[in-house]
Amino acid sequence: MSYRWLKTEGGIAPCPCCKIGGRKIGFLERTLVEVTSFFRNGLFSEEYAKKNGILQRIDPRVKILTLGILLVAVSLMRHLTLIGGLYLTVLFLAILSKIDLKFFLPRVWLFIPLFSGIIAIPALFNVFVPGEPLLTLITFKSKWSVGLFEIPKTISITKQGLFVATMFVMRVATSVSLVVLIVLTTRWQYLLKALRVLWVPQMFTFIIGMTCRYIHLLLKLIEDIHLAKKSRVIKKTSVVAGQRWVTSQIGNILKRSLQMSEEVHSAMLSRGFTNDVRILDTFRIKRVDYVWAAFFILFTSVILGFNSILG
Amino acid sequence: MEKKVFEIKDVSYSCLGKFPALCGVNLEIKEKEKIALLGANGSGKSSLILILNGLAFPQKGEIRFMGERLTEESLEDEEFNSFFRKTVGLVFQNSDIQLFSSTVWDEIAFGPTQLGISKAEVEERVNDLLEMLDMHSLKDRSPYQLSGGEKKKVAIASTLAVNPDILLLDEPTNGLDPRTQAFLMELLEELHRSGKTIITATHDLGKVEKMADRVIILGEDHTIVTEGCASEVLGNKSLLLEVNLIHEHLHRHDDGTLHSHEHGHFSEHEHNHNKYKTV
Amino acid sequence: MHIPDGYLGPQTYGTFYAIMLPIWFWASKMLKKTLKAKHAPYLALCAAFSFVIMMFNVPIPGGSTGHAVGGALIAIIMGPWAALMAISTVLIIQALLFGDGGITAIAANCFNMAFVMPFAGYYIYRILVSGSDAVSPRRVFAAAIAGYVSINFAAFFAAVELGIQPLIAHTPDGVPLYAPYSLNVAVPIMTFEHLVFFGFVEAVVTGLVIAYIIRTEPSLMRGSTPSLVPAIGKVGGNWKKLWAGIGVLILLTPLGLLASGTAWGEWTSEGLESLLNYVPEGFKSLNGLWSSFMAGYNISGWNSPFLSALGYIFSAIVGVGLIVLIAFLISRLLPAEGRSS
Numbered sequence: 001m002s003y004r005w006l007k008t009e010g011g012i013a014p015c016p017c018c019k020i021g022g023r024k025i026g027f028l029e030r031t032l033v034e035v036t037s038f039f040r041n042g043l044f045s046e047e048y049a050k051k052n053g054i055l056q057r058i059d060p061r062v063k064i065l066t067l068g069i070l071l072v073a074v075s076l077m078r079h080l081t082l083i084g085g086l087y088l089t090v091l092f093l094a095i096l097s098k099i100d101l102k103f104f105l106p107r108v109w110l111f112i113p114l115f116s117g118i119i120a121i122p123a124l125f126n127v128f129v130p131g132e133p134l135l136t137l138i139t140f141k142s143k144w145s146v147g148l149f150e151i152p153k154t155i156s157i158t159k160q161g162l163f164v165a166t167m168f169v170m171r172v173a174t175s176v177s178l179v180v181l182i183v184l185t186t187r188w189q190y191l192l193k194a195l196r197v198l199w200v201p202q203m204f205t206f207i208i209g210m211t212c213r214y215i216h217l218l219l220k221l222i223e224d225i226h227l228a229k230k231s232r233v234i235k236k237t238s239v240v241a242g243q244r245w246v247t248s249q250i251g252n253i254l255k256r257s258l259q260m261s262e263e264v265h266s267a268m269l270s271r272g273f274t275n276d277v278r279i280l281d282t283f284r285i286k287r288v289d290y291v292w293a294a295f296f297i298l299f300t301s302v303i304l305g306f307n308s309i310l311g
Numbered sequence: 312m313e314k315k316v317f318e319i320k321d322v323s324y325s326c327l328g329k330f331p332a333l334c335g336v337n338l339e340i341k342e343k344e345k346i347a348l349l350g351a352n353g354s355g356k357s358s359l360i361l362i363l364n365g366l367a368f369p370q371k372g373e374i375r376f377m378g379e380r381l382t383e384e385s386l387e388d389e390e391f392n393s394f395f396r397k398t399v400g401l402v403f404q405n406s407d408i409q410l411f412s413s414t415v416w417d418e419i420a421f422g423p424t425q426l427g428i429s430k431a432e433v434e435e436r437v438n439d440l441l442e443m444l445d446m447h448s449l450k451d452r453s454p455y456q457l458s459g460g461e462k463k464k465v466a467i468a469s470t471l472a473v474n475p476d477i478l479l480l481d482e483p484t485n486g487l488d489p490r491t492q493a494f495l496m497e498l499l500e501e502l503h504r505s506g507k508t509i510i511t512a513t514h515d516l517g518k519v520e521k522m523a524d525r526v527i528i529l530g531e532d533h534t535i536v537t538e539g540c541a542s543e544v545l546g547n548k549s550l551l552l553e554v555n556l557i558h559e560h561l562h563r564h565d566d567g568t569l570h571s572h573e574h575g576h577f578s579e580h581e582h583n584h585n586k587y588k589t590v
Numbered sequence: 591m592h593i594p595d596g597y598l599g600p601q602t603y604g605t606f607y608a609i610m611l612p613i614w615f616w617a618s619k620m621l622k623k624t625l626k627a628k629h630a631p632y633l634a635l636c637a638a639f640s641f642v643i644m645m646f647n648v649p650i651p652g653g654s655t656g657h658a659v660g661g662a663l664i665a666i667i668m669g670p671w672a673a674l675m676a677i678s679t680v681l682i683i684q685a686l687l688f689g690d691g692g693i694t695a696i697a698a699n700c701f702n703m704a705f706v707m708p709f710a711g712y713y714i715y716r717i718l719v720s721g722s723d724a725v726s727p728r729r730v731f732a733a734a735i736a737g738y739v740s741i742n743f744a745a746f747f748a749a750v751e752l753g754i755q756p757l758i759a760h761t762p763d764g765v766p767l768y769a770p771y772s773l774n775v776a777v778p779i780m781t782f783e784h785l786v787f788f789g790f791v792e793a794v795v796t797g798l799v800i801a802y803i804i805r806t807e808p809s810l811m812r813g814s815t816p817s818l819v820p821a822i823g824k825v826g827g828n829w830k831k832l833w834a835g836i837g838v839l840i841l842l843t844p845l846g847l848l849a850s851g852t853a854w855g856e857w858t859s860e861g862l863e864s865l866l867n868y869v870p871e872g873f874k875s876l877n878g879l880w881s882s883f884m885a886g887y888n889i890s891g892w893n894s895p896f897l898s899a900l901g902y903i904f905s906a907i908v909g910v911g912l913i914v915l916i917a918f919l920i921s922r923l924l925p926a927e928g929r930s931s
Contacts, residue, residue: 068693075600075694078767116594123770131765160765168596168770175595179693183686187451189413191686203630204618204679209413210634211641211679212687216455217407218642243794246648250795251802254639254667258810261635263408265628266366270403271422271473272396274389275627278424279417280433411631 048184053097054292055185060194062289066296067182068198073300074174079310080167082303087174089299090181097185104184108177116172120165124157131160188212193281206277214260218253225249313341314377316477316508317363322372324358332358333369334533340510342476345503347523347541348512351555354529356512357404360481363510364401397426400475404482406462410454415446415465418454422473433472440468460491467498477508484515496521516556519545530554591659591748591780592684593699595692597769599759602751606697613705614678617671632668636676640664641683648791658795659703662711662740666733666800667810670712677704698751702744711740711796725808730801737796738789742781745788749773749780 049056055063070086077083094104122128133156143153183191192205317340324333332355340346340363350356361367362374365381374381376395386392400422403409412418419440423433441447444464454462463483470478480499484492496518503509511522519526519541526544530536536554537544544550551557621629643660665673678700684690691699718732753773756766769776803810 071595071693072600075596075598075603078761116596120770128771128775129765160763163761164765164770167767171768172594172596175692175694176689179595179686179689188687189417189451189453192413201618203622207630207634207637207675208679208682209417210411210630211637212683213411213413213454214635214638215641215683216453218638219645220455222642222645243648243798246646247795247798248802250643250646251799251806253642254799254803255807255810257635257639260408261628261631263403263405264411264631264635266361267403267409267411268631269366269627270364270396270401271469272393272425273421273627273630274392274425275622277630278427280420280424280430282434411634 046187048097048099049187051098053099053185055093055097055181057288058292059283059285059289060186060190061197061283062285062293063186064182064191064194065197066293067178069300070296071175071178073303074171074178076304077171077307079307080163080170082307082310083167083170083174086303087170087177090174090177094177094181097181099181099184104177104180108173108180116169120168123164123168124161126152126154126156126158126161129158129161129164131158133157134159134162190281190283193279194283196281202279203277206279210264214257214264217260218257221253221256222249225252313343316340316342316377318375318378319362320372320374322362322369322374324355324362324367324369324371326358331533333362333529335372336529336533336535338527338535338538340508342508343503343506344508344510345522345524346510347519347526348510348529349514349516349519349526349544349554349556350512350529351514351531354531354554355533356514356529357481359529360401360479360510360512364399364479365395366401393426396422397473398475399477399479400470400473401479402463402467402470402481402483404485406459406466407454409466409469410457410462413453414450415441415452415454415457416450418465419469419472422469426473436472436474440472444468460487463487463491463495467495471502475507477510478502480509480511482513482515483511484513484518492518514556516545516551528554528556591699591703591745592681592691593695593702593748593752594689595694597692597752597755598695598698599755599768600694601758602755602768603694603698606695606701606751610697610700610705613674614700617674620671621675633672633675633679636664636668636672637679637683640673640676641680643795644680646795648795658737658792659707659741659744660792660795661703661707661744662715662733662736662792663796663799665708665712666715666736666796667803670708673708673712674704677708698748702747702751706747707740707744710743711736714739725804725811729804729811730797733800734793734797738793741792742784742789745780745784746777749777752776752780 074083074086077086091101091104094101126133133154136154136156139154141153186194189209192209195205195208196202317338319336319338322333322336323331325331336355336359348356348359358367362369365376365386368374368381368383376399379385379391381395386395410418412421416437419437420433423436428436437450441450444467446461446464446468449457449461449465454465457465467483478499483495483499487495499509499511499522509522513519513522523541525538526541527538528536528544528550531554537547537550548557618629621633625632640660643663644657646657648658659677661673661677664676668676681691681699681704682696685693685696685699715729715732715736718735719726719729722728722732750773752769753771753776755768756770756772759767761767766772771779800811
């Protein structure tokens with residue numbers, strides 16, 4: 001401890017520039033906090049998977065197969081009423097699975113407006129989907145153009161546009177609800193093992209599981225790096241310095257990942273792993289699964305039948 | 312006379328072909344021995360452990376396991392590989408590396424499942440181990456939801472699930488709280504009594520006497536400096552000082568006398584400062 | 591660029607499953623063979639890394655930030671086949687756990703981001719660095735260009751997939767059932783935002799990470815795990831493989847369109863013809879602009895389905911040609927130290 005600069009003489013000096021609160025939360029900090037909490041919540045919310053609802057009681061393999069077919073059925077529907085019916089069915093299943101709708105609805109609908117909702121809005125207007133006007137908003141003296149973009153004389157919401165937008169949003173909402181329902185009612189590790197029923201090779205589901213496990217480790221690593229940086233940051237960084245810092249961290253994590261893959265490889269060899277993986281599952285088909293499957297086949301045939309009768 | 316399990320002859324090994332880790336090491340390990348590999352950081356303990364587990368292979372010299380040469384080629388033989396992996400188990404220093412499965416249950420079941428043990432037997436072993444280590448409540452947890460001590464326990468369980476006759480441990484007590492350390496020492500003692508060969512790499516001098524009957528010291532020149540029974544080796548202060556396992560500690564007491572003594576880098580401190588302060 | 595459920599009709603996502611299944615099968619077989627037992631942890635860690643890359647927001651002048659996909663970066667370091675499997679894994683995790691991208695659309699998303707992007711990025715990079723030293727600064731620029739071009743390729747494919755929806759799936763009176771905007775809207779919007787914004791984020795990340803690797807761990811650039819990278823070595827083979835790859839991609843462009851016509855049998859050629867001419871009124875002038883050099887992906891007058899497919903292929907050839915030409919010119923202007931070594 002004899003270096004000239006490594007001493008504290010005369011106590012801690014006051015900050016010459018002090019302006020506390022002037023710094024905004026950095027770009028990395030924001031993403032990191034969001035992602036870490038998002039990822040943790042994504043995997044930790046097994047609260048619903050542990051409840052004793054109808055979908056929780058069904059064998060994960062049967063559940064994935066049946067609800068997967070339903071997801072395809074949703075994409076085949078050509079009528080708004082049928083999609084609406086399927087949406088209500090999904091909500092009904094959610095209630096039967098003891099999922100709080102106050103949790104379920106926002107989880108689905110908060111996602112929709114962000115992407116699909118905004119995307120669907122322009123489709124309402126005759127600018128994008130021409131058709132019978134329902135509601136005319138603006139009438140210009142003549143057609144006009146902004147740069148390359150030409151605006152017609154009247155701007156109105158069309159019947160066809162309304163149909164397109166509603167159909168689109170409802171289809172996305174029903175699909176998203178179904179996926180959320182599967183994920184909420186199945187524990188992650190069972191979900192992965194059950195993917196075998198969709199002909200996903202065991203090795204691949206094993207790799208997916210391992211990926212999730214190491215995403216956590218890498219996120220922890222980033223968190224540590226970030227904390228180390230935060231305690232050392234002195235002044236606001238420029239864009240170029242910021243880019244340099246972020247990319248050098250990415251490079252660093254890349255190196256660590258590659259190194260870690262070698263070590264994990266050793267650990268797997270040590271316990272007898274050769275070229276292919278064997279994973280045990282403890283699934284058992286019960287009577288409730290047969291009942292569910294029978295009911296499901298009936299329901300889906302009826303819905304698909306309606307879809308083709310209605311043309 | 313017990314059987315020889317490992318024979319190491321004039322083994323040299325360097326990491327990535329650049330950094331020497333072992334130079335001309337000779338060593339014999341017999342069945343049911345309890346051995347500690349001692350050495351400072353970077354003395355080659357971990358490399359030796361990897362070589363003993365058939366995960367690294369010496370560039371020079373040879374290693375034999377039950378009289379059979381241990382090489383990359385010989386381990387490609389399915390039968391020999393399966394026999395070797397069932398007989399020798401390693402608890403890695405870094406539990407995060409060893410715990411790669413999605414849940415604790417899957418992790419413990421991984422080894423025996425790969426080695427083709429029947430499903431019923433695997434389930435029994437996993438449940439027994441969970442019981443033994445009092446971890447039933449953790450069985451559906453993911454490794455990242457565990458504390459450091461719990462991770463180490465799962466790592467040990469996942470190795471024991473294979474029921475290896477020879478257990479290798481790399482720095483098992485590192486970073487564990489005293490209670491878990493004590494638990495671990497007891498577990499190792501029990502395993503040894505049940506007939507297992509135990510080889511532990513460590514630099515925790517305080518635990519060595521409990522861990523081992525025979526102590527092997529690797530020097531900073533990557534050779535075996537000495538080996539012998541624990542009390543004998545630990546008594547040789549000048550040797551321990553030489554291989555950087557203990558350091559000379561110089562400090563001034565409240566009464567003004569300058570005092571010098573040696574101690575290991577971790578736990579065993581041979582005198583108590585408070586005694587002087589209260590004088 | 592993650593296409594959610596409900597955006598693509600069954601004829602489109604089904605086609606992409608049909609395309610991706612043999613690709614995945616082939617890739618995993620190959621990786622298993624070359625990497626043996628190592629492939630499992632290697633792919634898992636690569637996938638974890640590519641998931642994490644998407645978490646890093648990179649500052650952009652003007653105060654905003656954006657994140658990279660990393661397809662080109664991963665392909666450059668790990669080889670395109672490992673990148674294909676790693677990014678596919680990430681996309682599946684994102685779809686299952688976060689609802690980021692749809693389940694039905696997984697194959698389409700994997701096609702864009704796990705197949706087109708790493709392969710385009712990898713081969714563009716290989717061409718631009720051919721003959722240069724493993725650590726020459728030209729590699730940094732080559733990586734940046736590969737990042738920029740590859741994400742635009744991926745975005746273009748995504749835009750085409752979305753844009754053909756109104757053409758191939760609609761109610762009898764011509765109202766679209768899935769993603770509502772046709773090619774002349776979807777393609778310009780998607781490509782524009784990637785050309786002017788996300789492309790640069792990708793370029794910055796790919797270039798600077800490669801620069802960091804060259805500075806700190808140059809052995810990675812020489813391919814410390816050579817078995818992962820298809821043997822390219824000579825410039826000659828290099829070019830051939832690239833053109834073969836691009837050729838296949840170009841031929842695939844109209845696939846969704848063709849498949850819908852035959853597999854589902856719903857459209858007569860007249861019906862398809864009229865659909866292809868379905869252009870919202872307000873977009874006539876915009877369409878005119880595009881037709882000047884991209885023909886709106888459909889050269890005017892070529893109205894039968896077969897000819898319009900040819901039109902797509904032709905447009906794709908022109909597009910790819912332009913991009914390759916620009917990338918090549920830029921690479922020639924860059925310093926070429928180490929090329930002699």
